[in-house]
Amino acid sequence: MTERSDSELIELFQNGDESAFNHLVLRYQEKVYWVARRFVNDHDGADDVTQDVFCKVYESLGSFRGEASVYTWLYRITVNIALNSLRRQKVREFFRIDEMFEAKDEDSVAPDEALEQQEQKTLIEEAITKLPEKQKSVFVLRYYDELPYEDISKILKTSVGGLKANYFHAVKKIQEYVRRAHRTH
């Protein structure tokens, strides 16, 4: 079963073989997880997205007609569910806005060098989080998953030229965000 192609697994599933779905999960779970992780930045969020993605896949697999490759289809579902997760997170953060202004505990300050590195990592993560959805999606798929623009074009249904523009602007925004943050500290 592990040697079967994606379309063969789907055909098996559509003919009643539940184990075919299991093999799809095992084949793609790491990819899905890491795409989700790049969007939501934490393990628990990525785990939730991963589970949601495969539940959605299970619900939809029976009617999948192969208009796109399984690979493209899975990526598209993952991006959409990850973005929905981020939208929920933003609305919830809105409720907790007062907590953002609570004084930090001075005892929790790390040594200077480790703090600087941690701040840098946090700034980059923040910068990526703040990208507009389209740019964020293009950036995650291109930079972290190293997908060819032609594949991303099918996933996001955007022209290759548009993707390259989005990618360039995403990197510039990250750069600007970090630079501005350093200027104010």
Next chain:
Amino acid sequence: MRIEHIEYLLPEYLNGTLADSLRPGVEEHLKHCSSCRTALSELRQTMEMLEARVPADPPSAYFTTVLPRIRERLEGKESRNVFVNPLLAKLALPIGAAVVVLFILLSLSSLVSESETANNPLQAVVHGSSTDELIDVVLDMMPLHPLSSPTLEVETSSMLGVRLLRGEHLLADVNEASFAEDFTLDETMSEELEQLNEADLEALVQRLGERTVL
């Protein structure tokens, strides 16, 4: 050979994936364009910074747990269709109407100026219309609304939609394009917002997702 938007090719040029046919044109351009050379240098610095960011691995043996938990969830799963829940089915139309009215208010606000108020073409349509009629008009007139605007760093639609869910009027200043960027929260509103439940959130996210251009 003239290449348009050379700056968009710089990321590929930097990581060595640029097509051979385009490389000479880009290199020739870089010899004569200091702003693109600067952009390339800044890009290189940003990429180095990104490469240093390595997230922690998930807990060991995590991937052995994914399938069993998905299977458990599928076996015990209730429908996630929000419209199957009678309460959410009741809430969907008023919540949807509230979000749509927000778009109308924003459209009207952007059309209004001191000299143009009397000539606002939407006034005749909006005045005296029922909620259902307004929904039909707006859906016919408005394209899918981007959830995030390139001019704003913070996605604002969800925050604005929440205010309307609470029955508050949105006092949009027509001259303020980035009304959520310097967002201030008064105490009364934060208490009211905390009363929104998961069902409201779910419906709001679904409506916003339907209206989002990806």
